[in-house]
Amino acid sequence: MLSRVADSLYWMSRYLERAENTVRQLDVTMSLLLDPGETSPEIRWQRLAKSLGMTEDIGWAGDPDALARRLVFDPNLSVSVTTCVNAARENARQVREEISTEQWQRLNRLYHQMHSPHALAQFRSNMNDYLASIVDGVHLFKGVSDSTMIHGEGWQFIRLARHLERAFATATLLEVYQESLLNLQDREHSGYQYLELVGLLRSCTSFEAYCQVYTADLTPDRILEFLLLNRDFPHALRYSIDSIRQSLESIQNNGGRRPPDELNSVVGRLQSMLRYTTITEVLEGNPGAFLHSIREQCKQIHDLSYRYYVQYSIQSALAV
Amino acid sequence: MTVTPFSDSAEATSVHSDGVPMQIEQLFRDYPIDSAFDEMRTATGGIRPHYQALLETLAGLPPEELLRRKQSADLAFLTQGITFTVYGRDEGTERIFPYDLLPRLISAPEWDRIERGLTQRITALNAFLRDVYGDAKILKDKVVPRSIVYSCKHYRRQMCGLQVPRNVYIAVVGSDLLRLNTGEYVVLEDNLRVPSGVSYMLTNRRVMKRTFPQLFQSYGVRPIEHYPQMLLNTLRSLAPEGRPEPNIVLLTPGVFNSAYFEHTYLARQMGIDLVEGRDLVTHDNVVYMRTTDGLKRVDVIYRRVDDDFSDPLIFRGDSTLGCAGLFNAYRAGNVTVTNAFGTGLADDKAMYAYVPRIIKYYLDEDPILNNVETYLLTEDKERRHVLANLDKLVVKAVGESGGYGMLIGPHSTAKQREEFASAIKANPRNYIAQPTLDFSRAPCLFGDHLEPRHVDLRPYILFGDKVNIVPGGLTRVAMEKGSLVVNSSQGGGSKDTWVLE
Numbered sequence: 058m059l060s061r062v063a064d065s066l067y068w069m070s071r072y073l074e075r076a077e078n079t080v081r082q083l084d085v086t087m088s089l090l091l092d093p094g095e096t097s098p099e100i101r102w103q104r105l106a107k108s109l110g111m112t113e114d115i116g117w118a119g120d121p122d123a124l125a126r127r128l129v130f131d132p133n134l135s136v137s138v139t140t141c142v143n144a145a146r147e148n149a150r151q152v153r154e155e156i157s158t159e160q161w162q163r164l165n166r167l168y169h170q171m172h173s174p175h176a177l178a179q180f181r182s183n184m185n186d187y188l189a190s191i192v193d194g195v196h197l198f199k200g201v202s203d204s205t206m207i208h209g210e211g212w213q214f215i216r217l218a219r220h221l222e223r224a225f226a227t228a229t230l231l232e233v234y235q236e237s238l239l240n241l242q243d244r245e246h247s248g249y250q251y252l253e254l255v256g257l258l259r260s261c262t263s264f265e266a267y268c269q270v271y272t273a274d275l276t277p278d279r280i281l282e283f284l285l286l287n288r289d290f291p292h293a294l295r296y297s298i299d300s301i302r303q304s305l306e307s308i309q310n311n312g313g314r315r316p317p318d319e320l321n322s323v324v325g326r327l328q329s330m331l332r333y334t335t336i337t338e339v340l341e342g343n344p345g346a347f348l349h350s351i352r353e354q355c356k357q358i359h360d361l362s363y364r365y366y367v368q369y370s371i372q373s374a375l376a377v
Numbered sequence: 378m379t380v381t382p383f384s385d386s387a388e389a390t391s392v393h394s395d396g397v398p399m400q401i402e403q404l405f406r407d408y409p410i411d412s413a414f415d416e417m418r419t420a421t422g423g424i425r426p427h428y429q430a431l432l433e434t435l436a437g438l439p440p441e442e443l444l445r446r447k448q449s450a451d452l453a454f455l456t457q458g459i460t461f462t463v464y465g466r467d468e469g470t471e472r473i474f475p476y477d478l479l480p481r482l483i484s485a486p487e488w489d490r491i492e493r494g495l496t497q498r499i500t501a502l503n504a505f506l507r508d509v510y511g512d513a514k515i516l517k518d519k520v521v522p523r524s525i526v527y528s529c530k531h532y533r534r535q536m537c538g539l540q541v542p543r544n545v546y547i548a549v550v551g552s553d554l555l556r557l558n559t560g561e562y563v564v565l566e567d568n569l570r571v572p573s574g575v576s577y578m579l580t581n582r583r584v585m586k587r588t589f590p591q592l593f594q595s596y597g598v599r600p601i602e603h604y605p606q607m608l609l610n611t612l613r614s615l616a617p618e619g620r621p622e623p624n625i626v627l628l629t630p631g632v633f634n635s636a637y638f639e640h641t642y643l644a645r646q647m648g649i650d651l652v653e654g655r656d657l658v659t660h661d662n663v664v665y666m667r668t669t670d671g672l673k674r675v676d677v678i679y680r681r682v683d684d685d686f687s688d689p690l691i692f693r694g695d696s697t698l699g700c701a702g703l704f705n706a707y708r709a710g711n712v713t714v715t716n717a718f719g720t721g722l723a724d725d726k727a728m729y730a731y732v733p734r735i736i737k738y739y740l741d742e743d744p745i746l747n748n749v750e751t752y753l754l755t756e757d758k759e760r761r762h763v764l765a766n767l768d769k770l771v772v773k774a775v776g777e778s779g780g781y782g783m784l785i786g787p788h789s790t791a792k793q794r795e796e797f798a799s800a801i802k803a804n805p806r807n808y809i810a811q812p813t814l815d816f817s818r819a820p821c822l823f824g825d826h827l828e829p830r831h832v833d834l835r836p837y838i839l840f841g842d843k844v845n846i847v848p849g850g851l852t853r854v855a856m857e858k859g860s861l862v863v864n865s866s867q868g869g870g871s872k873d874t875w876v877l878e
Contacts, residue, residue, distance in 0.1 A: 060656070151631075371658050
């Protein structure tokens, strides 16, 4: 497969995952703002900005609706939904012959939904519905991707990108929230605190899944255990890293180069760590540093696979 | 959204069961016949024999049924994403290519003549290119003046003395034919650089087959669906020596090119990679493409990028669409690029006037397909005549295509004529003039009746081991009433072309 094609498929997928993440976290934050709670709206907003990895500094001006609107529609914000959907579509357009017509149509529809003259009015009249419709659009795209595309090298790049973006986002979210989360540890928590915990789980669409495993008894250590170490839940970090490993192996089996030892060892090490570490060990150590190192390793996986499959130097390739 | 083909029984039974069949008079209620040749009707209003069955089918269908088929065909085009790009707009830059539902029919003897004529013409033009970039005998013999060759903006001195694989310069050609009021087919121009439109020919056929299945079957239409395979074989036959399993790619300028849909379509149909200039690198005069499996050698490039943009080291230095070093790799014989560079020399509109002499010179034959009468404005006498008759003639800039840079005398304003007159005087080599042709018209479907529209015909010719022409080609239609311009960039449409057994 051409490196440029792999590149476009990868970023198409990453940007859509990022759009979904922005929508979900925004939705949760907006609903938490409805309850007075112990955390001030300003702190909530700052946490949201941080966990989205927003590089621009847009301060709290007391109007959550205006900020939400920017987070959805502002094309100058790097993490806004519009920015992500535009970038995803532009990447898809470059490789139209590689993706299915269904994929293209879904993505196009999502794009036109964002750019429709009625979009802002719809957003104003019912923000929840509007945000839900965007998540629907992304889900539809992922569904047709999985059911209409050959699960060959191209699809594996899409999957690799999806899980890398997700792992990175989940690790960032947990890193931002872990301190306040663990402070709750010893206290009997109030109704407001319960809402906070539900919010954290909902940011990863994992509230119901959590309840199936642990019942509705929400405790910070279990939440952390679930989002970090669960083997079977698609939004848990361990699941994402397992998927990344599988995708890299499949890329190699489908025509791509064998991943270099460096890449193999970064992924393998991270995978083993999430598989064999217990939550007690994480909590006894430094959970913040632990989460931070996961983020760093995700970045490394991206850099290495990029350097190896897409942006390799001609000299190195000729030497082989 | 799926499009189901019409069952044959619907076509047979709907005549009497579903609404009132149309009458032939009704179909022809807005169908003037004048001096132009009509593909369907004779000068006295009769129906040409090979169109009889088509007309009967139409007359037998209730208007609602026709409408239904039209809508279904629209949907098929839409869902297949058969679009072209319109320049100069930010959003919604992709449009559906307009088409007409009725096929254009060509009888076997007519086609036989076209096929022989084009084979002759392309063989001669290829010999001409080989000669001009080689020994230049035709220039020494003064059959074609040197001045016209060396002043052509598509002449590439870099090609001189270069051996091209199998001596094939023009592997993929699309020539435009018109039909005069005598019924004779003539060649209007040759496209020897990067002819486009073949994807519309193929998709038109696919849609027509399910719109009129029974009619199609009863006519015995020659197939064209093997074009991509023929193209692939042609490309393979031109691979450099010693590359038995050549890696063939299609080089596109990218997503912003108006024919990008066609590039993706052909690449997919042939199962080859669609590459852009930035995917290619050269090293030691070998071209490689960057893949996830490292660098992979490229053997044959089907080039859909103009000469000028192909290699910044040799041609335009500011182009990022091509690949630096491509030309040297080509010169070294390590990669085949087709069509060759500099082929635009032979489709220059001034050179066109010499094509009959070129055919005679190399093949010692008379042209089977004639040219349109052409005035060379570098000749004093001809220029004077043209300047005095601008309102009756068509003037074309020699280096342009796609219907740009053209003056259609009878449809022009005094101001436009003045502009062209001064442009001609300033640079006579840059223009040619031709009589305004009353070329043939074919019936097109408008709602529930037929109207005639001007059509041309672009057959696609492949030249590898031998000359191959798929029967038919793209019939382009000037969709506006009375218009003579069929180019897709100027509001032209297309229709399917059926060559009969």
